[in-house]
Amino acid sequence: MNPPKSQSKIPSLGYALLGLLQKPSSGYDLRKVFSSTSLKSYSDSPGAIYPALTRLEKQGLIRGKVEEGSGMRRRQLFRLTPKGLSELKTWIIRPITREDLLWGQQEIVLRFAFCETVAGPAAAVELLQSLETALKAYVAALHDELQGLPPAMPGSGRLAFECGVRSTECFLEWTRYALATYEKEGRKKRGTP
Amino acid sequence: MNPPKSQSKIPSLGYALLGLLQKPSSGYDLRKVFSSTSLKSYSDSPGAIYPALTRLEKQGLIRGKVEEGSGMRRRQLFRLTPKGLSELKTWIIRPITREDLLWGQQEIVLRFAFCETVAGPAAAVELLQSLETALKAYVAALHDELQGLPPAMPGSGRLAFECGVRSTECFLEWTRYALATYEKEGRKKRGTP
DNA sequence: TATGACATGTAATCTGTTACATGATTAG
């Protein structure tokens, strides 16, 4: 009666966890990653992590097993299931859309960060290419909007808008830099013909 | 018994609404601003806006009045109360901390965008100066972290980190550009001595 | 043996999302 609800919408934190679980980890390990590395934008609170892990396990995307080592603290190691890996891969390699850009850089860069180990360098290049396309259109649209701003707008309002434009341009430059890096690597491996 | 709970933590959306309500608006107006301008990162759904307005009114930060025009649709105009204006100002001019940077650019730029009309150009300059200080330290820390990355890290992981560094540097450049803009304006008004 | 770090979880509460509901006014 309903359309098949194959994908039961996973929040961003869920995908971050899936990506990190390429290396089997406990909830505590994951919390430490979020609190100590540059993924600080995600919550490291137990009230966020543990329920999220439980949900992912219920969906069959990860599987936890309590470690039984002599003289060790109780510790549950989670690892990706094949289904979880496939879900992660699907999320990562979906081409970048304008919507993705509106929801923010963070998630896009996270997808890219996981891309090489999950789907290989070729997929990373494809992801960057779709990102470049989307960004070029978006930057152009932002410039148009900047032109159309009411001249009565106070200085700080216009400057704030310019900040958004610059930040997007910077993201585009990084995308090109990343593409160039992959190209260089490719040439190295093929022996710079 | 409890410490005085003078500030009852307002979420980011609440402050965005307070800032926009410098110009009296209806809930529908505000939704249109969120859906049509570059504030698209905030939700324009009625289920977010209307409850948020109700909360702000209960806290005495805004006041709504139903408009009674001949042959007009029912429409409730909200405007800032003095208490709301003061709360908004306090939020805006608090110096930028490292925590603010971790929570994201978005909110900082929003604060700056409202700063000039709420607190004047001098406050905007002070805000930018505290931002510059915080950003300089943060960029340095990010460079250190980049040096310390494990060499075993896959290419896309390192590139993703570099994206964060570049984006922060870009933000710092914008901050200096904005400061320069204010300085130029100041000289113009004082007659370029 | 007492302190602190390790490790996991739960409960209350708040906010946002999604979807639905309602009525008034204007355009065709």
Add this chain to the structure above:
DNA sequence: CTAATCATGTAACAGATTACATGTCATA
């Protein structure tokens, strides 16, 4: 008249925050 748009809300649900609760192990 009827369809679309204006304008406001509500209800059910999911997810995050905060604070608390529990117990283990190492070490001083």
